[in-house]
Amino acid sequence: MSATASPPAAARSGAARLLLAAAVFAAAGAALPWLIASQLALTLMTQAAINAILAVAVGFLIRHDGLTSFGHAAFYGMAAYLMALNGRFDWMPAEAALLAAIVLPAAFAFLAGLIIVRLPGLAFSMLTLALAQSLHELMLRWRQIGGGDDGLSVRLPARLFGVGIELFQSPSSMFIVCWIALVAVVALLGLIARSHFGLLTVAIRENEERARYIGYRTLAPRALVFALSAAIAGLAGVLFGLYNAFVTPGSLHWTLSGEALIMAIIGGTRAIWGPALGAVVFFAVKDAAGDLTEHWPAIIGALLIAVTVLLPHGISGVLARTGTRDRARTP
Amino acid sequence: MIQIINGLVYGSFLYVLAVGLVLLFGLRRVTNFAHGALFMLGAYVSHAAAAYLGFWAGMAVSVLVLAALGVVLDRFVFRPLAREEPIVTLLVTFGLLFVLEDAVRTIWGKDFISVAAPAALAGSVTIAGSPFPVYRLFVIAVAVVVAAALAIWLRATRVGLYVRASSVDPVTTGMQGVDTERLSALVVAIGTGLAGLSGTIAGPLMALSPSMGGYIIIDCFIVVVTGGFTSFTGAFVAALLIGQFHNLGLVYVPEVASVIPLLVMGVVLALRPQGLAGPGR
Numbered sequence: 001m002s003a004t005a006s007p008p009a010a011a012r013s014g015a016a017r018l019l020l021a022a023a024v025f026a027a028a029g030a031a032l033p034w035l036i037a038s039q040l041a042l043t044l045m046t047q048a049a050i051n052a053i054l055a056v057a058v059g060f061l062i063r064h065d066g067l068t069s070f071g072h073a074a075f076y077g078m079a080a081y082l083m084a085l086n087g088r089f090d091w092m093p094a095e096a097a098l099l100a101a102i103v104l105p106a107a108f109a110f111l112a113g114l115i116i117v118r119l120p121g122l123a124f125s126m127l128t129l130a131l132a133q134s135l136h137e138l139m140l141r142w143r144q145i146g147g148g149d150d151g152l153s154v155r156l157p158a159r160l161f162g163v164g165i166e167l168f169q170s171p172s173s174m175f176i177v178c179w180i181a182l183v184a185v186v187a188l189l190g191l192i193a194r195s196h197f198g199l200l201t202v203a204i205r206e207n208e209e210r211a212r213y214i215g216y217r218t219l220a221p222r223a224l225v226f227a228l229s230a231a232i233a234g235l236a237g238v239l240f241g242l243y244n245a246f247v248t249p250g251s252l253h254w255t256l257s258g259e260a261l262i263m264a265i266i267g268g269t270r271a272i273w274g275p276a277l278g279a280v281v282f283f284a285v286k287d288a289a290g291d292l293t294e295h296w297p298a299i300i301g302a303l304l305i306a307v308t309v310l311l312p313h314g315i316s317g318v319l320a321r322t323g324t325r326d327r328a329r330t331p
Numbered sequence: 332m333i334q335i336i337n338g339l340v341y342g343s344f345l346y347v348l349a350v351g352l353v354l355l356f357g358l359r360r361v362t363n364f365a366h367g368a369l370f371m372l373g374a375y376v377s378h379a380a381a382a383y384l385g386f387w388a389g390m391a392v393s394v395l396v397l398a399a400l401g402v403v404l405d406r407f408v409f410r411p412l413a414r415e416e417p418i419v420t421l422l423v424t425f426g427l428l429f430v431l432e433d434a435v436r437t438i439w440g441k442d443f444i445s446v447a448a449p450a451a452l453a454g455s456v457t458i459a460g461s462p463f464p465v466y467r468l469f470v471i472a473v474a475v476v477v478a479a480a481l482a483i484w485l486r487a488t489r490v491g492l493y494v495r496a497s498s499v500d501p502v503t504t505g506m507q508g509v510d511t512e513r514l515s516a517l518v519v520a521i522g523t524g525l526a527g528l529s530g531t532i533a534g535p536l537m538a539l540s541p542s543m544g545g546y547i548i549i550d551c552f553i554v555v556v557t558g559g560f561t562s563f564t565g566a567f568v569a570a571l572l573i574g575q576f577h578n579l580g581l582v583y584v585p586e587v588a589s590v591i592p593l594l595v596m597g598v599v600l601a602l603r604p605q606g607l608a609g610p611g612r
Contacts, residue, residue: 068418070364070425115597118604122362122417123560126552130593133549137589144586254545258425265422295437301429308422309412 015191022187029179033172042171044283049178050239052279053185054256055263057232059275060189062264064198064225065117066205067124071132072260075105075230077252079237080154081139081146084247087155094157101241102234109230113223129254136252151248154241168242178239182276185232189272192228201225255297262304268314277316332459334582335575340467342574343474344536346567347529348547349554350481351522353566356555357498358515359409361420367548368431369523373397373530374539375439378446386449393527401523405516428544436541446534470532477525478567485563494518498561550577550592557596559606569599569607 036042058072079101086097116127139146146152156165167173192198204211204218211218241247250256259282260275267278282300289299311318352366363369373393381389408427412420447453448466455462485491493514497504505511537543554573558565573592580588599607 068421112597115601115604119556119600120560122356122421123556125418125421126362126556127596130549130553130596133545134590134593138587141589142586258429261422261425295433297429298433301426301433304426304429305423308419308426312419 015194018190018194019187022183022190026180026183029183030176032179033175039171042175044287046171046175046178046243048279048283049175049182050236050243051260051263051283052276053178053182053236053239054233054260055267055275055279056182056185056189056272057229057236058260059264059267059269059278060232060272061226061229062269063193063272064201064205065222065229067117067121067226068261069128069229069257070125070261071128071130071254071257072229072233073252073254073256074128074132074135075109075233076237076240076256076260077132077135077139077247077249078105078108079234080241080247080251081152083156083238083241084152084154085145088152094160098160098238098242101238102231105234105237106227106231110223110227113226114219117222117226118219129257132252132257133254136249136254139252140249146249149249151246151250154245154247156242156245160242169245174239174243178243181235181239185235186273186276189232193272197221197224259300262300264314265304266307266314268311268316268318270313270320271316274314274316278314281315333461333463334579336458336463336471337467338575338578339571340470340536340574341578342571343471344529344532345547345550345554345574346474346570347477347525347532349551349558349566349570350477350563351525352551352555353558353561353563354494354518354522355409357494357561358501358511358518359413359420360501361409361412361417362424362552362555363404363522364421364424364548365427365431366424366522366526367544367546367551368428368435369397369400369526369544370530370533370547371539371541371544372400372431372435373527374534374543375435375530376527377531378444378534378539379439381446390528390531393531394524395527397527397530398520398524401520402516404523405519409515409519410512432541432544439539439541441541443538443540445538448535466535470536473528473532477528478563481563490514490517553592553596557599557606559608562606562608565606565608 032045033042036045054072054076057075058069061067061069061072082101082104083094083097086092086094086100091097092100112131116124119127140148142148158165160168168177193202200211200216201221204216204221208218237251240251263278263282264275265278266281267274267276269275285299285303286293286296289296292299307314313320348366348370352362355361355363373396376396377386377389377393379389380392384392408423409420412423448464452466452469455464456468457463483491485495493504493509496507497509497511497514501511533543533547550573554566554569557573558567558569573595576591576595577588580591584591
């Protein structure tokens with residue numbers, strides 16, 4: 001935690017460097033659609049970027065709360081369903097609905113968090129899974145609302161935020177939107193991780209009792225991390241809803257939560273960007289598996305076991321160990 | 332009346348499955364995410380064995396195969412990972428869940444398989460004026476026998492004493508000269524054997540499919556957390572409670588039934604964060 005000890009000027013330049021790196025990454029990624037002609041590849045990349053955002057949300061929760069969510073699809077699916085339901089019942093303009101689809105899951109997570117972040121880590125993991133599966137069953141069985149197995153189409157106006165809706169539904173432009181969203185999320189979380197709040201939550205994760213003895217309230221910050229993580233999962237769900245214009249109970253299913261968690265574990269959660277890297281590896285392996293995709297669950301299961309046992313800090317952990325510069329800073 | 336007995340059937344069934352997790356948590360302080368997959372595997376194994384040997388021998392084969400698998404799991408998963416954070420075991424068993432489901436899907440296919448109740452239990456009796464399948468009463472009887480046998484084993488035998496001591500404090504128990512490693516293998520084998528048993532009795536209650544474990548494990552987790560993790564009595568009460576609410580939910584509000592066990596748990600945890608029978612802080 002040497003960042004607190006470093007002079008403010010250094011901290012400022014660190015933040016500036018982070019934003020500069022984010023800008024470079026955003027620009028480089030945004031250039032990709034001009035280099036890659038294949039619509040199929042762009043579709044895959046868009047999906048990967050959306051899932052990477054979800055994985056980053058899972059990773060942030062592990063990094064700052066020490067809690068492993070097996071049910072983050074709950075917030076992702078909740079956001080997508082909220083958009084679909086708004087299209088159906090016309091509660092509010094679509095732009096407001098997008099915002100609500102991020103804020104409501106976060107608010108829900110905060111309230112639920114006040115109860116469940118107090119539980120030991122194992123119970124938390126089991127309950128997040130239970131929450132997501134219950135919502136999945138709810139949308140599956142409550143046909144009048146969720147449309148059952150067939151799902152719901154997300155009805156959107158022809159123009160959104162002043163631009164045509166096709167921007168969000170063609171892979172070449174949507175990839176840029178999702179990529180920039182991903183980089184922005186990573187940069188924002190990077191700034192939060194360096195802030196007082198970020199350092200406090202890491203301290204609580206390390207030793208909650210000691211943090212309380214120093215005089216900090218520990219429940220609200222932990223619930224807030226959970227809410228922030230849910231908001232990011234909600235953002236991923238919103239992007240998914242915009243892009244697919246369709247949502248099924250599959251977006252709440254535990255296999256999606258599990259995949260996001262596996263991406264986070266493969267990439268490693270010590271670095272904010274680790275899970276995003278994990279998502280890239282995940283999709284690359286999935287693509288390379290080709291004919292074996294019938295046995296895809298067994299492959300990711302085996303991959304998860306191997307990474308958990310052999311690389312406890314994931315790929316980003318290995319990279320951080322080889323690059324000496326970050327060694328002192330890794331919390 | 333009938334609905335309350337149905338709730339009792341589901342609660343009994345949940346108890347037989349959940350108690351395996353409670354046993355494991357007591358000894359190893361970890362949770363087995365693959366428990367639902369083992370239950371599913373148990374259902375398929377007994378179904379396959381029953382084709383040659385009949386229902387009862389199929390049940391025995393399933394319990395023995397799953398218990399043997401439990402010993403293997405303990406030796407190669409739980410014991411080597413005992414020094415790591417509990418979450419590591421959770422992640423590894425989560426990976427195992429994917430592998431097991433895929434294996435079952437490859438061997439037996441992903442279609443539903445329905446299983447008939449054994450001839451001796453196929454009929455129905457009249458309870459409060461309506462017919463009720465004998466088989467469902469048998470499920471309750473199984474849970475009562477399991478609960479009684481476990482209670483006697485834990486309270487009245489030396490090994491049971493070791494298990495209880497180890498649940499409270501594994502390190503001190505080990506220092507007193509108890510071989511906690513062997514004890515753990517035994518306890519894990521009993522837990523997975525019970526998963527085989529519950530898989531067998533689930534056959535005639537619900538159709539077999541590779542995803543049956545994923546569905547049931549959720550209620551099972553809710554039972555374990557609500558009961559307070561280490562308490563057998565807590566798990567018993569929680570299983571009956573959740574079974575009852577689950578079933579009444581299915582009858583009266585089928586659309587939202589799936590969230591009811593979760594709400595029950597939320598209420599219990601809001602009042603008692605340590606669960607029904609968990610240790611006070």
